[in-house]
Amino acid sequence: MSGGDVLAILQGAVVTVTLSLFGILIGLPIGLALAVLRWADVPVLARIVAAYVSILRATPLITLLLLLFFALPNIGIAIGPISAAILALVMNTAAFNCEVWRASLMNFPKDQYEAAQSVGMSATLRFRRIVLPQIARTSLPGLVNEMSLLIKVTPVLAVVGVVDITRAAVRIGAETYDPLPPFLVAVALYAPIVFVLVSLQRWIERRQLLAEAAA
Amino acid sequence: MADGSKVLDVAGVSKRFGALEVLSDISFQVEKGETVCVLGPSGSGKSTLLRCINWLERPDAGQVYLNGTEIGVNGAGVVMSDRELSRIRTRIGMVFQHFALWPHLTVLQNLMEAPVQVQRRPTAEVRDEALALLAKVGLVDKRDTFPAKLSGGQKQRVGIARALAMRPDLLLFDEPTSALDPELVGEVLVVMRELAREGRTMVVVTHEMGFARDAATRIMFLDRGRMVETGSPERFFTNPETERARQFLQRYAGDAANGKR
Amino acid sequence: MIRDFGIVWSERDLLLSGLGNTTILSLLSAIAALLIGFALTPALMTRQRALGWIARGFVDGMRCVPFLLFAYIVYYGLPSLGIRLDNWTSGLVALTIYNAAYMAEILRGAWAAQPREPIEAGVAFGFSNIGLFRRIVLPPLLLAAGPVIGNQMIQIVKDSAFLTIIALPELTHAASSIQSRHYVPFAAFITAVFLYWGLCLVIEAGVSSVDRLAAARR
Numbered sequence: 001m002s003g004g005d006v007l008a009i010l011q012g013a014v015v016t017v018t019l020s021l022f023g024i025l026i027g028l029p030i031g032l033a034l035a036v037l038r039w040a041d042v043p044v045l046a047r048i049v050a051a052y053v054s055i056l057r058a059t060p061l062i063t064l065l066l067l068l069f070f071a072l073p074n075i076g077i078a079i080g081p082i083s084a085a086i087l088a089l090v091m092n093t094a095a096f097n098c099e100v101w102r103a104s105l106m107n108f109p110k111d112q113y114e115a116a117q118s119v120g121m122s123a124t125l126r127f128r129r130i131v132l133p134q135i136a137r138t139s140l141p142g143l144v145n146e147m148s149l150l151i152k153v154t155p156v157l158a159v160v161g162v163v164d165i166t167r168a169a170v171r172i173g174a175e176t177y178d179p180l181p182p183f184l185v186a187v188a189l190y191a192p193i194v195f196v197l198v199s200l201q202r203w204i205e206r207r208q209l210l211a212e213a214a215a
Numbered sequence: 216m217a218d219g220s221k222v223l224d225v226a227g228v229s230k231r232f233g234a235l236e237v238l239s240d241i242s243f244q245v246e247k248g249e250t251v252c253v254l255g256p257s258g259s260g261k262s263t264l265l266r267c268i269n270w271l272e273r274p275d276a277g278q279v280y281l282n283g284t285e286i287g288v289n290g291a292g293v294v295m296s297d298r299e300l301s302r303i304r305t306r307i308g309m310v311f312q313h314f315a316l317w318p319h320l321t322v323l324q325n326l327m328e329a330p331v332q333v334q335r336r337p338t339a340e341v342r343d344e345a346l347a348l349l350a351k352v353g354l355v356d357k358r359d360t361f362p363a364k365l366s367g368g369q370k371q372r373v374g375i376a377r378a379l380a381m382r383p384d385l386l387l388f389d390e391p392t393s394a395l396d397p398e399l400v401g402e403v404l405v406v407m408r409e410l411a412r413e414g415r416t417m418v419v420v421t422h423e424m425g426f427a428r429d430a431a432t433r434i435m436f437l438d439r440g441r442m443v444e445t446g447s448p449e450r451f452f453t454n455p456e457t458e459r460a461r462q463f464l465q466r467y468a469g470d471a472a473n474g475k476r
Numbered sequence: 477m478i479r480d481f482g483i484v485w486s487e488r489d490l491l492l493s494g495l496g497n498t499t500i501l502s503l504l505s506a507i508a509a510l511l512i513g514f515a516l517t518p519a520l521m522t523r524q525r526a527l528g529w530i531a532r533g534f535v536d537g538m539r540c541v542p543f544l545l546f547a548y549i550v551y552y553g554l555p556s557l558g559i560r561l562d563n564w565t566s567g568l569v570a571l572t573i574y575n576a577a578y579m580a581e582i583l584r585g586a587w588a589a590q591p592r593e594p595i596e597a598g599v600a601f602g603f604s605n606i607g608l609f610r611r612i613v614l615p616p617l618l619l620a621a622g623p624v625i626g627n628q629m630i631q632i633v634k635d636s637a638f639l640t641i642i643a644l645p646e647l648t649h650a651a652s653s654i655q656s657r658h659y660v661p662f663a664a665f666i667t668a669v670f671l672y673w674g675l676c677l678v679i680e681a682g683v684s685s686v687d688r689l690a691a692a693r694r
Binding site: 048055056057058060061063064066067069070071074075077104122151152153154155156158159169170173179180183184186187190191192194195 | 539540541543544545552556557570578630634635636637638640641647648655661662665666669670675676677
């Protein structure tokens with residue numbers, strides 16, 4: 001494996017990180033919106049969200065990606081590999097994030113909410129200043145966990161031609177007839193990123209536990 | 216009433232945890248039908264002593280004999296295997312401070328589990344005996360209930376029935392009422408008094424001075440791992456020999472003198 | 477569109493065979509992963525430092541590696557070391573080893589949350605070794621860990637779809653094949669999505685019954 005090969009894999013890493021960030025940043029607020037729709041029990045929409053989340057959580061990302069990549073052009077929507085990749089990531093992670101946010105919302109102490117109502121706060125204000133800061137805190141470990149899971153499924157994007165870490169490694173392996181070294185380099189790139197996120201999650205959980213114990 | 220055969224013989228048992236000597240050279244014997252109450256301040260090693268009897272803790276020195284058979288070391292002088300220990304343990308019934316009922320089994324199943332699985336007794340016979348024991352402790356109607364749905368006092372009565380279901384030669388009680396709310400203690404002590412009255416051989420670690428005074432045939436007082444004093448309840452509670460015992464009773468004498476439980 | 481689904485229906489044997497392979501693969505892998513997990517958990521909690529390190533390293537390592545990459549390594553990479561496995565064996569091995577790490581972590585967490593006294597009571601009443609494990613330790617452990625193990629099984633089903641890249645004839649592979657031959661991508665993949673959904677609903681129903689047993693005893 002030459003230096004050029006390693007560079008190619010590093011370029012793939014840039015793609016991996018960029019697409020992951022897109023997925024995470026877009027998926028987070030969408031997940032929250034879905035969770036609020038269910039929590040507020042908006043007629044019809046709440047049911048649709050429930051079905052959507054249930055199906056998306058049961059669908060392998062690769063199947064979803066193939067569906068989007070091949071089916072959308074078929075019904076007239078032109079979509080390239082990168083857009084299909086981001087769409088698949090967002091649809092997937094939003095569904096999982098929705099459940100994390102929803103768990104926090106359901107565990108939100110009702111009396112705080114009622115107290116905000118009784119001082120005349122509007123629904124938006126109630127949500128923005130009372131509910132959101134607290135559920136953001138309780139959701140954090142679950143959301144960070146979901147981020148680490150997202151990074152771990154990004155290799156699937158290689159299947160539709162996105163040149164991420166995995167596809168770069170596979171290509172080099174095919175060219176050099178020596179697949180193991182580029183794969184190991186790929187592992188060496190994924191592992192630290194995931195490890196940082198997992199450690200972050202554990203650190204957040206520990207800090208929250210301590211804060212609760214002190215309170 | 217006590218007769219001549221020694222059910223339990225503890226000889227020179229010592230136990231240390233790290234640098235701390237929890238038990239120092241404890242020796243005593245229990246005859247059939249005796250109810251021995253082990254008293255002492257926290258940290259005196261009472262629970263550890265009990266657990267050394269059935270080798271839940273392994274003594275660092277000394278021997279323990281049940282009806283003449285040594286526990287923990289077999290005839291060849293080798294430490295017993297789990298299976299050999301298991302055989303002896305089935306002859307000792309233990310009641311735990313936190314009940315230790317098996318949560319996945321109903322009350323009746325809790326009573327039947329060890330007699331059927333370990334002692335390999337026929338199921339029908341075990342079942343009949345278990346129901347009789349539940350009647351004895353007043354919990355027949357709870358036989359198909361899971362332990363989580365019971366009160367503390369009910370759990371402990373089940374625990375006692377479970378120990379009795381093994382037809383043990385010796386009963387060990389490890390602070391059986393210490394984890395109970397005060398109003399639930401009485402129902403458990405009633406059962407224990409009855410067992411003592413029936414002539415069961417019992418070693419009871421407890422803080423219930425009233426029970427010790429009324430039901431015990433002998434008191435053993437432990438302090439910092441040593442057996443400081445031993446004797447009849449009358450003498451121990453009215454005229455203790457040692458200073459440590461006197462100090463201990465000062466703190467607890469109130470309960471016994473007021474005739475509580 | 478109806479015509480498309482008609483084509484998919486005509487290929488239902490291939491889809492069902494794919495579903496069958498997904499189910500068998502996931503089931504075998506889940507059971508094997510759970511068994512290996514049981515063997516790993518004591519290693520995770522041992523006081524012997526070297527063994528504990530290796531176990532912890534393995535578990536943390538598997539949790540940091542993407543499964544698809546791991547499957548590639550098992551299928552394409554191992555031949556460099558002289559180990560050549562066919563795609564079925566590679567898939568099963570990769571899926572099993574990867575999830576064994578997760579199962580070990582799940583079991584460790586569930587074990588740590590178990591109270592010690594009922595087990596001690598088991599010992600005091602004469603239970604030992606296999607009997608103690610089977611009748612006293614295991615049932616409450618499985619009741620507590622049921623939901624989490626169920627979630628992991630759903631994860632295994634989804635991971636199995638990655639194995640299409642090593643040409644394992646599971647469900648996604650079947651749908652891809654139908655799609656590429658008949659140009660009915662939407663019908664083919666949507667059908668696959670609903671079949672995955674159905675499989676997961678079955679697993680969730682199983683988890684619910686275990687949870688009902690657990691709730692009665694709580």
